[in-house]
Amino acid sequence: MTDESTKLTDDRSEARTPARPSSARAGWLVPAALLALSAVPVAAGAVRMTGLLGGAAITPENARFFAAPLPVVLHIMSVSLYSLLGAFQFAPGFRRRRPGWHRVAGRLLVPSGLVAALTGLWMTLFYPRPEGDGDLVTCFRLVFGAAMVLSLVLGLAAIRRRDIAGHQAWMMRGYAIGLGAGTQALTHLPWFLIIGTPGEFPRALLMGAGWVINLAVVEWIIRRRSAPIRRVPSPGRTDATATGR
Template sequence: MARRLNRPASIFALLYFATLLGTILGLVQVVQIPLGALPEDSQRLSATPVWHFMHVLGGSAFGLLGPIQFSRVLMGKYGLLHRVVGRVFVVSGAMISLSSLGLLWHFPDTYSVAVNYGRLLFGIALGVALTMAMLAIRRRDFTRHRNMMIRAYAVGIGTTIVSMIFFPIYVITGEPPKGLVADILFLGSWLGCIMFAEAVVRRI
């Protein structure tokens, strides 16, 4: 299993699979907002369409560009393209960070106190990680730059990992997890993604 995950194709497939569901769900909501077709439990998003659109657009670009950006082929043979894609990647991450904080500000009662503190922490952590990555590359510290970008990517796609767990439960039961179980699944999924990225950083 470990040998398979070391293959670039396997890693790309895993990363894209992890981001695909969240991207699709977000894009569906973007279409539903102007049509007035949002489900009842998502009606609140119509009050802040700009923040939500910003979050989905940034998240989609971030999730799709991340695996490409970490490709050794792109970094080694196509340095200019790597830098251009990297700038788009950073801007997309900044959009996620700002919009997540904006949505949290407008909808503080959507989740529990524990989850809201997690969203606040992760939203800030994403911005900090991207800033540290950019400062590192300005100093030509390529190792630190790469490591902080990996950490930023893990924080940024954390919500998609949450979606991968919540969505099947929603389909099977007809409602998302609630209460303490929801808090544990939400924060645990996000933290698990970050811990996996930290293991990758320490291994490479």
Template sequence: MRYLISYKRLIWLLVFACFFWLMLRITIRYIPAQSDVSFLQIKQTEVIGVKGYLLVFYIHVYSAIFVLLAGFTQFNSHILAKYPKIHRSLGYLYTGTVLVLAAPSGIFIGWFANGGLTAKISFVLLGLLWFWFTIKSILLILKRNVKGHQSFMYRSFALATSAITLRLWKVILVYLFHPAPIDVYQIIAWLGWIPNLLIAEWIIKNKTTQ
């Protein structure tokens, strides 16, 4: 049993390392902040024509890595059992960053997403659900509903990881099918987060039936 626990921890650490490395690579592209680097090269209409777009975009990009770092620790049973204060502090960091910075900025820039109305709706919905799941998790833990809190944190973090998964899906789709750019954006807008949420629901159901 001890070996099984160690094996699960190793897998968790490897997943975290992979996700963190990918997120770090994305973030580094935008340091120092510029108006025409990487993804912003195809968003010049918004950068020039939408007041505050560039600032909100960088708030979203820079806050995402803190969300990922803090979020991964929230599901570590060892930290929760041995270091509850660290769990609580990083929980404050995660929820505060999501509610104040990451989710609101994601909703804003989501409305200007490539891919037309289909993609816009998806990204705005993603941001709204992310905000709601996160604040719901806080309300539940304040009522000392630990299971409910954990369930909504799983849902919240599933949406947080969409920053990585939508880029992975983009690489897969382009490599396998070579679709038109607008089709790619419309597909990954939904594919980037719905499977994540379904996985979270499976984990929640699995835990409640154990």
């Protein structure tokens, strides 16, 4: 048997070898973490929806939602769909087994993400400010809400011109911003436990930190994926041979 036929046989055997269970489980670590992070805004939204639909008592804290319920209802529904459905886009094994999943899910994710971002911007601009919110947190909400809309639009434009890498990068940025509420719960928790309720300025910084942390992680992933692979010369090969000179 020649070297070429041996290599072909080995390749076919490798292709038939099922994925290791440990590798399959590892592929679900990121989606599981994202689902856990999504549980915070989804649970908070469910509580808000229950209050609105169940006729909860109107208080100064929720009066703005009862006065104009449509934006907040659309926001809760779209954010819940976007955060939960989007987590499965980070499961490579699941996407390989279901090739049509990514496209079908994308047709739901882009509209739901846009609705979530646009209703968030509307509420920031037209709802009365809740107690504890100042100009800085309002500015953060407007900046990151607009950035989410821009990311989704650029991601959609990228896939229409068959730019897969650009599409993935922009959609990941949009998802990172949309999941900011989950990370904000984590940035607020130590402050609540150690100091108590944050004031206006610390609250704004803790809110902003949630979005910044998510985007920083995503940018690290994007740059790691796009980094060129450096080939290490095999033992016994000279630099000239390794570089093809």
